[in-house]
Amino acid sequence: MTAAIPLLASLALGYLTLMTVLKGVNRLNGPLTLVLSAGLGIGLNAILTYYGFLLFGGFGRGMIAELTGGAVLVLVGINARTLAAQARGLKWRFNLWSIPAWVLWGLALYVIVFIAYRHPYGEWDAWALYNMKMKFLIGSGEHWKDIFTRLHWYTQPDYPLLLPFINVHQFALSQTAQAVVPLITGVVFSMLIVWLLFGALRQVAPAYVAFFASFLLLVNPFYVFQGTSQYADTVLAFYLLASVVCL
Numbered sequence: 001m002t003a004a005i006p007l008l009a010s011l012a013l014g015y016l017t018l019m020t021v022l023k024g025v026n027r028l029n030g031p032l033t034l035v036l037s038a039g040l041g042i043g044l045n046a047i048l049t050y051y052g053f054l055l056f057g058g059f060g061r062g063m064i065a066e067l068t069g070g071a072v073l074v075l076v077g078i079n080a081r082t083l084a085a086q087a088r089g090l091k092w093r094f095n096l097w098s099i100p101a102w103v104l105w106g107l108a109l110y111v112i113v114f115i116a117y118r119h120p121y122g123e124w125d126a127w128a129l130y131n132m133k134m135k136f137l138i139g140s141g142e143h144w145k146d147i148f149t150r151l152h153w154y155t156q157p158d159y160p161l162l163l164p165f166i167n168v169h170q171f172a173l174s175q176t177a178q179a180v181v182p183l184i185t186g187v188v189f190s191m192l193i194v195w196l197l198f199g200a201l202r203q204v205a206p207a208y209v210a211f212f213a214s215f216l217l218l219v220n221p222f223y224v225f226q227g228t229s230q231y232a233d234t235v236l237a238f239y240l241l242a243s244v245v246c247l
Contacts, residue, residue: 003184006045006173007038009068014041016075019083032199032245035192039242042188044071046165049172058141064172101198101211105191108218112190115228116183122230129155130232131182133164138171138178163232182230189234190227193241194218200245 014037028036048067056063076083121127132155137144148157163185171181194214201210217223227234 002174003170003176003180004174006068006170007042007188009072009173010041010045010169011038012041012072013044013068013075014038016072016079016083017041017044019079020075029199029202031195032203035196035199036242036246039192039196039238042166042169043162043239045169046162049165049169050161053137053144058144059138059168059172061172064169068169068173098207101207101214104211104215104218105194108194109187109191112187112224112228115224116187119228120179120183122182122186122228125232126182126230129159130163131167131230133159133161134167134171134182135178137161137164137168160232163235166235183228186228186230186234189238190224193227193234193238196238196241196245200241 011034015033017040018033018037045068048071049064052063052067053059122131133147133152136147136152136155140146146152147155147161150157167181167185170176170185171178174181176184194217197217198210198214201213
């Protein structure tokens, strides 16, 4: 259950940031608001974790928790007068199509978790690159900057560190084993992409269109396999889709 703590913290940070950017005027439907908030918060917490490493010289659970909590408290203060009104303004539109959608997502989540545990260490780029970087960032102390040197030539030092820092933040705020953290991240982003597609289409199209689009994505074996491979491709796909949706 502790694995949910960093996810909820990211959701809170992302929602407060989104509401600050929108200046209290939210015309997005409920599902789209929550998915964008989750993705935004996960990315922001990874950035905060990176700057925490720069400022404090390496990994620290307390440091990362304080940065996350401090950012949330600052945004709560900024939005104190309008937060309740913004929450009431979420546009949830439930109808008959919502029932099969939730059933589909529940079954899909079960299947995705099952498949993820069939290859718990992901595929090549996961365990050889991104997960190795996460472990080094956690255990290297003040020498974490060596991750950018030729010392780690086999892990591609020029690769962006967004995914490793997402996993570092997840590990810092939970009691989850290191080996399980990337698995959770892969499952989360696999579902976030589906929910983002659903929420975006619900914004401009009938519910059945959004339902069938998410259904087609979930029954694609290649998508499910890639999503549980713990690759950065899944994370990149989410943020690219979110960028298109926000245009």
